[in-house]
Amino acid sequence: MAGHSKWSKIKRQKAVTDKAKGKLFSKLGREIAVAAREGGGDPDFNPRLRTAIDNAKGQRMPTENIERAIRRGTGDLPGASYEEVTHEGYAPGGAALYLECLTDNPRRTLAELRHLLDKRGGNLGQSGSVAWxxxxxxxxxxxxxxxxxxxxxxxxxxxxxxxxxxxxxxxxxxxxxxxxxxxxxxxxxxxxxxxxxxxxxxxKNTVRVEGREAERVLDILTALDDHDDVLRVNTNVDLEAGD
The missing domain is CATH 3.30.70.980 (YebC, transcriptional regulation domain)
Structure with a gap:
């Protein structure tokens, strides 16, 4: 959802494909589990969990999947324990990337994201490099x-x-x-x-990227969004000019 214009539209369109692959349900399940772990399994007293459940229902995630994710988060069912981590970096054209991840192996996620960006002309930065x-x-x-x-x-x-x-x-x-x-x-x-x-x-402000660079940025955003551990891809890029 975070992003601008063309990327926001593409994310909404590709969600249909993600649902078919089960990838979106997996990410929604992780968010539900973490929310339940941090604030308890009752959505009436846990706003983050309530929002996560509402979003899952909006994507037609089956009720049994939602309930299972809650129980994993509260410890009533076994499962991986996910950690919230963020990574910052850049895509071509000076586009900033702020990545919010849920992972059971932060070192693996870091290595995979660095490789993903490096081979597409982007790079990871230090903490605080783009958060501002x-x-x-x-x-x-x-x-x-x-x-x-x-x-x-x-x-x-x-x-x-x-x-x-x-x-x-x-x-x-x-x-x-x-x-x-x-x-x-x-x-x-x-x-x-x-x-x-x-x-x-x-x-706070957007950066317009055009032509070939816009295509490269879009390739990076799509690859990041497809990564299992990346929950949200936040960017300041405006890809309208790439149409």
Missing amino acids: LFERKGQILVSADRSDEEATLDAALEAGAEDFEADDGMYVVTTGAGDFHDVLASMRAAGIAVTEADLAMVA
């Missing part, structure tokens, strides 16, 4: 096919959202990190059908 280019924000996606724009905007502003944007058939509602769960709950209470919601690192 992003802000933690809540992002709520609402399908334009399911909700009226004016009603969505009114509900978002009434709930205390910071920004509202119509983008390629979706309404994107941005909130402060601390207000995210309250805004999300208020919008749902107002009858807005939320497609996806998450806390993400949102770029």
